[in-house]
Amino acid sequence: MIIGRLALKDIRWTGQGGRHEALWAIRINAAVTAVFVGGLVAISLPGGSDQVAVTDLKAHQCYVLTHEHEIDPHNGIGTLDKVRRVGCGSEHDGEVVGVWDAGRAWSDYPDDQETLESRASQECDRLTHGYARDFWRIPDGSTERYFAPTRSGWRYSGIHQVVCSVESNGAKGTLYQDPAVLGPHRTAYLDAENALDIVRAQVPDSPTADGAMSEWTVYAVHMASAEEAMVRALKAHQWPSDAAGPIAQVEASAQRAAAAWTKADGDREPNAVDRDAKAAEAIDAATPYDAARGSLHLTVSDPAPVRRV
Template sequence: MPYTAGPYVGAPGAPGTPGPGAPGAGPYGLPRRTTNGLAVSSLVAGIVCCLPPLGLILGLIALPQIRKKDQAGKGLAVTGIVLSAVSCLLLVLGLVSGGFRTAWSGFKEGVDEASRSKSPFSLRTGQCFSDDGKLEEYTEEVTIVDCDRPHDGEVTGNFKVTGFDKWPGEDAIDEIAQPRCETVNAAYAMDTWAVPQDVWVYYYLPSSQSWRLGDRTVTCAYATEKKPFKGSVRSDASTLTLDQEHFLRSVNPIETVMYREPEDDPDEDFAANKAWSGEMLAAIDAARADLGNYHWSGLPKAPVEALHKELGAASKEWRKLATAADADAYWEAYDTAWDALPDSAEARNELGLTDTPPEGEGTSA
């Protein structure tokens, strides 16, 4: 902040040193008649109306002091008393009629709404939000809402981008954010059947401007660009029982690999399809082993035992697919392998998990 030199305080004629005839001095250098401070305070309190009784009290105290000390300010004190009295009357009428409560309620709602408006980068894990920019690339403001109300997204976690000395560009950060947020989301919502169909992995990236200010945070979320959804999708280790968590850790990899099926069919890329079917076989065998070796506490064994048996049958069919000699043999085993994937709905129901997949998706594993 710039500093400006001024005259020496205390020098004749300098500010702060009244001389004869200067403001603050009376005729022939005698002190002027002072103004009562309480009278001034009474007037101020009466004008701002923040504490009406205070202005009234200060004014009543000031009047006798003014008479006793022969001070100025009687008009200020009287005006303060009148204004404060009017404010007190209005306050009483407001309380009786309910108008004051209505105004205060509106004020509180305004403060609450303002406190809920946040930058996307101030969001915290577990918060649900509505995106005022409708999930556009550059969103400056989101509104935090209760997860039981319709919302556009739910924060699943965040992480900091490292390894760059300068702004790397959005594409570079996007390549990091996509797989990292997929992992974060998978850990946050293990009960994948509880995630609505049109809700997908979403994330907010630092901008070049925020990067220059030190922002390195990627905020991960489940969000939708279509109809807002209600309820939290959170189902992580903090909300699940040990049985539920083990079950989902066992069967979720099958679903994860399932969505990685190559876009090109076996006639166009046989190697990629054969490798993928091998991954599916490994996920099925791992799930079967995990379910069979776990001690289930308080769970009826029948649904899990049935699923374990069906996974064994599915493993045989997927092994045929994974070991197919060529595209023709692959096609021959393809439908049978898919049909062999078991429905885990009954076991999920017994565990207290979501037993109906999102609309439009299959019920396998």
């Protein structure tokens, strides 16, 4: 998987009436590409479709962007009033994967707005992985978004929730995968893989350790820990006989990557950190995830998605 870091873009939303009068910021969290395999199970909402404020959206709900929004396709800046909520079995623009209550993390709006943006990005990434489970089956061209409150919305209208969604024009059906339907083996594998992917996405903004030594060494510590956690999770599960071999190869690769990340953490020169981080990333890129997935009848084609965080 190739991870690319790009700047956040602002989209402004102005609510109508009551507590929705406060200005909100809609942040583009991630652009995710993956191969779409097979049909998606449709979930319909009772009561037809209706217009709602973004703040009223909940997980498992789908929506269509209305004519009341104006977004510049070049810079991602514009306004959004409400969305039209529709059943996920109908054609839609986005699906809500979860809502994170930022009020549990802070009693007041963070002094630095980027702090909220960074945490919202991480929490929405976690919710998306838990909701869709198999990230590789998200339709190509999809965009992961989060809708976060501004300082005025937080303080004067009591809006603390961050709404996380995945958008894909003209989508039908839901991205949700029920662990009970996936079964214990596929769920165990995806949980282990997703935990690593969530940490992997937090790569530092700087492409090298030069001038960002502390960020890269901290990232190396987190990646080493995540690789080791993946090994433990995979070893703890009793796999079917035809999946045991491919998954053992993933375990071995993760162990080598963990060792390389640990070495990067111990380096004291930026060039050395870059060298060992690249070695760890090369090991990860060569990991036979597709073989392990194939043995469990999961999506086996990864188009190297680019994620904007």
